[in-house]
Structures are given as structure tokens and as C-alpha cells.
Amino acid sequence: MILHGYWRSGTSYRTRIALNLKGLTYDQVGVDLRAGAQRSDAFLALNPQGMVPALELGPEDGGPAVLTQSPAILEWLDEAFPEPPLLPVNKIERAHVRAMAALVECDVHPLNNLRVLKAVREISGGDQADTDAWAARWIRPGLEALESLIARHGRGWCFGETPTLADCCLIPQAYSATRFNIALDPWPRIAAVVARAALHPAFAAAHPDRQADAD
Ligand SMILES: N[C@@H](CCC(=O)N[C@@H](CS)C(=O)NCC(=O)O)C(=O)O
Incomplete structure (x- = not known):
């Protein structure tokens, strides 16, 4: 591949x-x-x-x-x-994991991708502070909602005791939050999943800083 x-x-x-x-x-x-x-x-x-x-x-x-x-x-x-498996067996639980992943995939990340931020910067006359505020405006409520869902479903990871699609989506979004100077302190459950992922070889090897094309 x-x-x-x-x-x-x-x-x-x-x-x-x-x-x-x-x-x-x-x-x-x-x-x-x-x-x-x-x-x-x-x-x-x-x-x-x-x-x-x-x-x-x-x-x-x-x-x-x-x-x-x-x-x-x-x-x-x-x-x-x-x-x-990256999804549980139970159909209701699968829907919960997909919903947590979709929260990031559909309702947070698309508002902060490169082309959208470029458009926001153009519309705001090139003001980086406005662009960062735009990103934070969508990242914060997304993480807030995920924190509640992890409280409901998580037992070490976003959902249950093993990594799922939800963790695959959360970890990059949390990384992106820190790029916009959003500290994870208000969301201790998310911070705990991030800390756990940092120690997991699959997550650690995927980190942007470990990629050959990194700056
Ligand atoms: N829904 C798509 C979104 C992909 C996406 O937003 N990719 C960004 C990087 S994270 C990209 O290629 N941006 C290029 C651009 O905006 O020109 C997916 O999940 O694959």
C-alpha cells in the first residue's frame, strides 16, 4: 500500500x-x-x-x-x-463510536482544513488572529462534546478499553488544537486519552513529527 x-x-x-x-x-x-x-x-x-x-x-x-x-x-x-477491531461488536455501540468519529470528521475538522482557513484569512483581510479565532470557535465545542461522550462511554480510550475509530479521529484533532494554542486542560478525559495514545506504539509512530516529510 x-x-x-x-x-x-x-x-x-x-x-x-x-x-x-x-x-x-x-x-x-x-x-x-x-x-x-x-x-x-x-x-x-x-x-x-x-x-x-x-x-x-x-x-x-x-x-x-x-x-x-x-x-x-x-x-x-x-x-x-x-x-x-476498530469498532465494537454491538450495533448500538458501533453507532456510538461512529458518532464520536463523525463529530470530528464532519463537524470540526472540515471547518479547519487548509482551504477553509485560507478562505477565512482572505475574507478577514489576512488577519491571523481572526483565522485562529475561527478555528478555535469550532474546535472548542467539538472537544467539549467529546469530553462528555468519553465520560459516558470511555474506559481508558474514547469508547471502552481499546482504541477505536473515535481515537483515530480524536488524537489528530487534539494535535491540531494545540497548533491553535488551545490547551487541553478544560477536558481532562481527552487529555488522558492523548497521554495514553502517546505511549501506544501505533499512535506514536503516526505522530506528524515522526514523518519523513516533516519540517
Ligand atoms: N473529508 C476528507 C477531508 C480531507 C482533507 O481535508 N484533507 C486536507 C488535509 S487534512 C487537504 O488535503 N487539504 C488540501 C487543501 O485544502 O487544499 C477526508 O476525511 O479525507
């Missing part, structure tokens, strides 16, 4: 976590988002949407195919490589 991603991209980060949790070996190709490589002809041939991640599969994994959209990639990984 080849993961086309970017070291600091939250959606690439969540995909690396899932690949690592499954114990899979994969190559990585860095797509330099700051240089606009996501809009190159070569990358658009892989993903016409011009966004990372894109996961290239060879015949041994059912390809040739290019998978895009990290939620679809994570679900595929869990279906194609069932161990260790």
Missing part, C-alpha cells in the same frame, strides 16, 4: 494511526500541501478532489484501486483487516 499524505494533515494522521493499529506495512509519499502539490495533475489523477489522504492498493489488497476520504479508508481497513 502507498499512503499519499502530508505529515501535518489530520486526515493523513488518522489514516496512519489506523494502518499502524492494524499492523500493516505501507509506503508513504508526501504531498506538500503548502506548495500546492495536491492540485498537481499527477495527484489529481489519484484523487480528483485534490485532498489527502489517498491510499493506493495493489492486487494483493484487492486493487489496483485508490481509496480516498479518510472515513471510507478507515472503514475499509477495518473490514479488510478485522484484527484488532
Whole structure:
């Protein structure tokens, strides 16, 4: 497998976590988002949407195919490589985990991705403080809600005692929060999951700073 991603991209980060949790070996190709490589002809041939991640599969994994959209990639990984599972067995519990993941995937991250922040900066006349305030405006309530859901469902991780799709999504979002100078202190349960993940080899190896294309 080849993961086309970017070291600091939250959606690439969540995909690396899932690949690592499954114990899979994969190559990585860095797509330099700051240089606009996501809009190159070569990358658009892989993903016409011009966004990372894109996961290239060879015949041994059912390809040739290019998978895009990290939620679809994570679900595929869990279906194609069932161990260790990233979703509980119980259908209600599966819905809870998917809801926690979707909270980040649909209601927080999209408001803070590169193209949105660029647009906000343009509209606000290039003011970085306004851009950061915009990001914080969506990250804070998202983390607030996740904190309550972890209180309800978590026993060490976001849901239960083992990492799930929800943790794959939370950890990159928490990393992104700190980039916007949002301390995690108001959310002790999230901080505890982040601390636990830092000690877990699959999460640690996926950290942006550990990637070959990092600054
Ligand atoms: N819903 C997509 C979002 C992907 C996404 O937002 N990717 C960002 C990096 S985290 C990107 O490629 N941004 C490039 C741009 O905005 O030009 C997914 O989960 O894969």
C-alpha cells in the first residue's frame, strides 16, 4: 500500500494511526500541501478532489484501486483487516463510536482544513488572529462534546478499553488544537486519552513529527 499524505494533515494522521493499529506495512509519499502539490495533475489523477489522504492498493489488497476520504479508508481497513477491531461488536455501540468519529470528521475538522482557513484569512483581510479565532470557535465545542461522550462511554480510550475509530479521529484533532494554542486542560478525559495514545506504539509512530516529510 502507498499512503499519499502530508505529515501535518489530520486526515493523513488518522489514516496512519489506523494502518499502524492494524499492523500493516505501507509506503508513504508526501504531498506538500503548502506548495500546492495536491492540485498537481499527477495527484489529481489519484484523487480528483485534490485532498489527502489517498491510499493506493495493489492486487494483493484487492486493487489496483485508490481509496480516498479518510472515513471510507478507515472503514475499509477495518473490514479488510478485522484484527484488532476498530469498532465494537454491538450495533448500538458501533453507532456510538461512529458518532464520536463523525463529530470530528464532519463537524470540526472540515471547518479547519487548509482551504477553509485560507478562505477565512482572505475574507478577514489576512488577519491571523481572526483565522485562529475561527478555528478555535469550532474546535472548542467539538472537544467539549467529546469530553462528555468519553465520560459516558470511555474506559481508558474514547469508547471502552481499546482504541477505536473515535481515537483515530480524536488524537489528530487534539494535535491540531494545540497548533491553535488551545490547551487541553478544560477536558481532562481527552487529555488522558492523548497521554495514553502517546505511549501506544501505533499512535506514536503516526505522530506528524515522526514523518519523513516533516519540517
Ligand atoms: N473529508 C476528507 C477531508 C480531507 C482533507 O481535508 N484533507 C486536507 C488535509 S487534512 C487537504 O488535503 N487539504 C488540501 C487543501 O485544502 O487544499 C477526508 O476525511 O479525507
